[in-house]
Amino acid sequence: MGKRIGLLTGGGDCPGLNAVIRAVVKSANHRGWEVLGFLYGFQGVVEEIEPVRLGPEQVRGILARGGTILGTSNKANPFAYPVRHGDTWRDEDLSDLAVARLRRLGIDALICIGGDGTLQIAHGLAKKGVPVVGCPKTIDNDLSETDVTFGFDTARETATDAVGKLTTTAESHDRVMILEVMGRNSGHIALHAAIAGGAHVALIPEIPYRIEPVVAKIRRRREQGQSYSIVVVAEGAYPVGGRQAVADPASAIPGRGVVRLGGAGKVAADLLRPLVQEHEIRVTVLGHLQRGGTPTAFDRILGSRFGCRAVELVEEGLFDHMVALHGSDVVAVPLERAAKTRLVDPNGELVRVARQLGIVFGDEEVDAV
Numbered sequence: 125m126g127k128r129i130g131l132l133t134g135g136g137d138c139p140g141l142n143a144v145i146r147a148v149v150k151s152a153n154h155r156g157w158e159v160l161g162f163l164y165g166f167q168g169v170v171e172e173i174e175p176v177r178l179g180p181e182q183v184r185g186i187l188a189r190g191g192t193i194l195g196t197s198n199k200a201n202p203f204a205y206p207v208r209h210g211d212t213w214r215d216e217d218l219s220d221l222a223v224a225r226l227r228r229l230g231i232d233a234l235i236c237i238g239g240d241g242t243l244q245i246a247h248g249l250a251k252k253g254v255p256v257v258g259c260p261k262t263i264d265n266d267l268s269e270t271d272v273t274f275g276f277d278t279a280r281e282t283a284t285d286a287v288g289k290l291t292t293t294a295e296s297h298d299r300v301m302i303l304e305v306m307g308r309n310s311g312h313i314a315l316h317a318a319i320a321g322g323a324h325v326a327l328i329p330e331i332p333y334r335i336e337p338v339v340a341k342i343r344r345r346r347e348q349g350q351s352y353s354i355v356v357v358a359e360g361a362y363p364v365g366g367r368q369a370v371a372d373p374a375s376a377i378p379g380r381g382v383v384r385l386g387g388a389g390k391v392a393a394d395l396l397r398p399l400v401q402e403h404e405i406r407v408t409v410l411g412h413l414q415r416g417g418t419p420t421a422f423d424r425i426l427g428s429r430f431g432c433r434a435v436e437l438v439e440e441g442l443f444d445h446m447v448a449l450h451g452s453d454v455v456a457v458p459l460e461r462a463a464k465t466r467l468v469d470p471n472g473e474l475v476r477v478a479r480q481l482g483i484v485f486g487d488e489e490v491d492a493v
């Protein structure tokens with residue numbers, strides 16, 4: 125029998141979302157099913173925004189396009205929905221409204237593409253009886269139940285490219301160039317970009333740093349005739365005894381959702397400046413460039429695989445699960461496990477490789493740098 129699938133993208137966007145949307149639509153249409161796309165994540169469900177009927181016409185030409193044709197929201201949580209009361213906003217549980225809306229629209233299955241927040245909401249709706257399938261995404265690559273998320277490869281490519289570009293200008297001016305990259309509380313983007321780009325220092329949240337080993341690395345390079353250095357700093361990195369740099373103090377108030385990080389590069393620069401006066405220091409914040417642009421072939425393929433597998437889970441009736449990459453297979457994982465974070469393992473292989481390549485993390489003995 126024909127099915128009606130609801131589809132939405134929640135949380136921050138990332139390259140590859142449109143590849144998933146296209147795959148879901150093509151694979152559902154292939155089975156003779158219809159797809160309704162909700163706009164702006166759960167906002168479109170709760171606020172009764174007219175969903176878009178998605179067919180071949182709507183997904184033509186979107187495979188290589190960044191962003192999401194459905195729009196997204198990182199504030200629209202049906203379980204804690206911001207509702208205006210005069211001049212103030214209060215979070216209210218509108219999940220029953222969302223469930224009722226989905227029932228009224230005759231949605232047989234809801235495919236939710238998102239990060240930990242969206243997947244948690246999806247699990248909450250599943251517990252209320254909504255047939256839900258999740259699809260993990262994030263440039264941060266910090267979700268525990270999948271080996272990798274689509275979006276990460278493109279962000280890593282952008283960050284690696286930035287390291288390369290900073291290297292040529294750093295060399296020309298004998299400068300220390302600091303590149304601040306995204307990743308929230310994880311250092312995957314920073315670590316990968318540092319290795320792939322040939323940076324000299326990587327500061328990541330998983331390894332709180334002291335500035336002395338970083339200074340020692342810069343000095344050592346200078347003594348060896350390399351009078352420039354490239355320091356990649358994850359936005360969540362912080363010095364020992366310090367705390368993460370917050371871009372927007374209002375976001376750090378408890379209950380205001382996700383804390384917006386930013387400024388870790390400047391913190392490192394301010395610590396370095398008095399200690400490496402031989403060099404000028406410049407800070408580049410790569411920011412949302414990491415979230416935009418055309419997805420790499422890897423992200424397009426993984427997004428397409430996730431989208432098709434999500435439709436297969438609907439066909440199999442395997443709800444309250446998300447698709448995930450385990451090794452070379454796309455598998456189904458219970459959604460209740462999905463919201464756990466996967467950080468860089470400070471003793472893992474990639475950190476060991478980086479150390480052997482001479483990359484300094486700021487936790488070394490100065491003499492050993």
Ligand code: F6P
Pocket residue numbers: 136198262263264306307308359384385415
């Ligand atoms: O989770 C993805 C991410 O890009 C993080 O790396 C970053 O901290 C955050 O989202 C930025 O969020 P916003 O787009 O709301 O500024």
